[in-house]
Amino acid sequence: MDIPLLLFLSITILGLNHNAEGSPFSFREATVHDIRIALDHNRLTSQELVKFYLNEIRRLNPVLNGVIEVNPDALYLAHKADQDRKARKPGSETGLAGIPILLKDNIATKDKLNTTAGSYVLLGSIVPQDAGVVKKLRKAGAIILGKASMTEWAAYRSNNVPNGWNARRGQSVDPYLKSADPCGSSTGSATSVAANMAMVTLGTETYGSILCPSSSNSVVGIKPTVGLTSRAGVVPISHRQDTVGPICRSVSDAVYVLDAIVGFDPDDAVATKKVSKYIPHGGYLKFLKSNGLKGKRLGVPRYSFVGFGNSSETLKAFEPHFHILRKRGAVLVDIVDTARFDTVVASMYNDQFKAMNVEFKLALNAYLKQLITSPVRSLADAIVFNKKHSKLERIEEYGQDTFEAAEKTHGIGRMERELLLNLTRASKNGFEKLMKENKLDALVTPAANILYAISAGGYPGINVPAGYNSNGTPYGISFGGLKGSEPKLIEIAYDYEQATKIRKPPPL
Numbered sequence: 177m178d179i180p181l182l183l184f185l186s187i188t189i190l191g192l193n194h195n196a197e198g199s200p201f202s203f204r205e206a207t208v209h210d211i212r213i214a215l216d217h218n219r220l221t222s223q224e225l226v227k228f229y230l231n232e233i234r235r236l237n238p239v240l241n242g243v244i245e246v247n248p249d250a251l252y253l254a255h256k257a258d259q260d261r262k263a264r265k266p267g268s269e270t271g272l273a274g275i276p277i278l279l280k281d282n283i284a285t286k287d288k289l290n291t292t293a294g295s296y297v298l299l300g301s302i303v304p305q306d307a308g309v310v311k312k313l314r315k316a317g318a319i320i321l322g323k324a325s326m327t328e329w330a331a332y333r334s335n336n337v338p339n340g341w342n343a344r345r346g347q348s349v350d351p352y353l354k355s356a357d358p359c360g361s362s363t364g365s366a367t368s369v370a371a372n373m374a375m376v377t378l379g380t381e382t383y384g385s386i387l388c389p390s391s392s393n394s395v396v397g398i399k400p401t402v403g404l405t406s407r408a409g410v411v412p413i414s415h416r417q418d419t420v421g422p423i424c425r426s427v428s429d430a431v432y433v434l435d436a437i438v439g440f441d442p443d444d445a446v447a448t449k450k451v452s453k454y455i456p457h458g459g460y461l462k463f464l465k466s467n468g469l470k471g472k473r474l475g476v477p478r479y480s481f482v483g484f485g486n487s488s489e490t491l492k493a494f495e496p497h498f499h500i501l502r503k504r505g506a507v508l509v510d511i512v513d514t515a516r517f518d519t520v521v522a523s524m525y526n527d528q529f530k531a532m533n534v535e536f537k538l539a540l541n542a543y544l545k546q547l548i549t550s551p552v553r554s555l556a557d558a559i560v561f562n563k564k565h566s567k568l569e570r571i572e573e574y575g576q577d578t579f580e581a582a583e584k585t586h587g588i589g590r591m592e593r594e595l596l597l598n599l600t601r602a603s604k605n606g607f608e609k610l611m612k613e614n615k616l617d618a619l620v621t622p623a624a625n626i627l628y629a630i631s632a633g634g635y636p637g638i639n640v641p642a643g644y645n646s647n648g649t650p651y652g653i654s655f656g657g658l659k660g661s662e663p664k665l666i667e668i669a670y671d672y673e674q675a676t677k678i679r680k681p682p683p684l
């Protein structure tokens with residue numbers, strides 16, 4: 177009895193589009209690859225695509241709060257993309273041309289959209305130019321659909337701001353279970369793409385902000401090597417740890433987005449120049465291989481990195497997933513030297529937050545100074561603004577203790593240099609040594625726990641949907657590797673995804 181009803185619903189809501197040739201195109205759950213082909217064969221227009229997503233945002237966002245702003249020019253840009261396509265040789269477009277993308281609200285766009293990191297502090301600020309990654313997206317022909325909601329200030333105002341909450345949009349909701357923690361801080365990017373309110377999205381990560389919401393919302397997140405993607409025009413936390421990456425429904429979609437945003441940017445010159453050597457000729461699509469796990473050596477940190485201390489229960493529950501990896505030809509290497517790495521990870525954990533407080537004040541002040549206009553020009557101003565607008569920003573409830581702790585720092589002196597040196601050393605003697613000594617291609621952990629190993633040193637990671645708990649909340653599996661190891665991580669993640677195909681759209 178349920179089946180005909182479901183079928184009926186699927187026809188009415190799933191957005192079937194009848195084109196000139198009569199065969200319907202289904203937008204929902206369509207991949208970038210599907211859409212590329214449909215656009216190239218005139219079975220679909222960018223305007224139809226954008227209309228579908230605008231409609232889904234109108235329908236679902238009042239409940240999910242995943243989108244903070246919609247681009248008023250999105251349809252016009254889609255119209256232009258369709259005109260451009262008509263003028264070109266059929267099928268000559270590539271990548272994201274004519275495809276809409278939703279951006280986390282801390283990524284600057286020089287258009288009608290605001291860039292506020294979810295806060296009233298930045299509402300009304302005018303950015304001098306598009307962020308580096310946005311320039312690349314526009315060059316690739318992508319359409320900026322809007323801004324995704326996020327944990328305010330990427331969770332850097334206070335530890336008490338709930339994951340996915342910001343003053344401007346309120347609480348983002350996990351589309352699988354309203355009461356579940358959607359994680360953060362790229363919450364809206366993950367929830368919106370999970371719920372089909374967006375085709376593809378960008379998030380940012382300093383400490384788990386791409387990988388964790390991806391895991392919690394059953395989507396794929398790539399946290400690129402720091403410097404692989406430009407951070408210019410992104411509301412910063414730490415130049416040492418910040419990175420911009422895709423959050424999408426599939427590994428393939430994420431790779432399409434990654435291809436469009438990587439590379440040198442003169443406005444983030446030092447980091448992007450250094451890391452551009454890792455970008456493979458012809459891009460990353462060639463690593464979507466069906467035998468990507470074959471022969472890969474994957475480290476399973478039995479007790480370390482998987483949260484602190486002894487996580488043998490979690491690991492036991494993950495045995496079926498490890499079994500799949502083995503079946504696909506991977507060699508799983510047990511990492512049993514727990515004491516040493518527990519110590520290293522624990523020391524990194526404390527030290528990186530000390531370092532970030534110092535880095536945040538310097539970086540945020542620099543970001544605020546380069547704005548054309550802004551309600552505030554410094555972290556100190558922002559703290560005063562929040563006090564003045566404490567009701568709007570819920571300061572009494574959630575506080576701004578991280579802001580205040582950062583404001584108390586005094587730049588990079590002798591102590592701070594030593595701290596940063598200690599952090600570099602911890603990564604080299606910890607994660608890098610572990611990878612090299614065991615000849616690993618990647619480390620694998622339940623959910624997004626890989627973040628404990630890879631954040632401080634700027635290493636890349638990827639999350640893939642792995643399953644659903646008994647109450648229906650999703651969880652992922654995450655892989656991390658050495659700098660520039662995105663090709664290997666993509667091979668591993670894609671093969672695992674194809675072998676499991678576990679992701680299902682949320683029950684909305």
Ligand SMILES: *[C@@H]1O[C@H](CO)[C@@H](O)[C@H](O)[C@H]1NC(C)=O
Nearest residue numbers: 245246248288289290299300
């Ligand atoms: C940006 O913020 C202003 C308020 O300062 C608002 O009027 C405008 O609608 C916002 N832009 C978009 C695209 O929502």
Ligand SMILES: *[C@@H]1O[C@H](CO)[C@@H](O)[C@H](O)[C@H]1NC(C)=O
Nearest residue numbers: 478479485486487488489514
């Ligand atoms: C972890 O805990 C399990 C029981 O939950 C125990 O059997 C195991 O010995 C512990 N491992 C370590 C390294 O402490």
Ligand SMILES: *[C@@H]1O[C@H](CO)[C@@H](O)[C@H](O)[C@H]1NC(C)=O
Nearest residue numbers: 527591592593594595596598
């Ligand atoms: C750096 O590490 C050394 C050795 O562990 C330690 O004694 C020192 O206090 C650390 N420095 C800082 C600034 O944390």
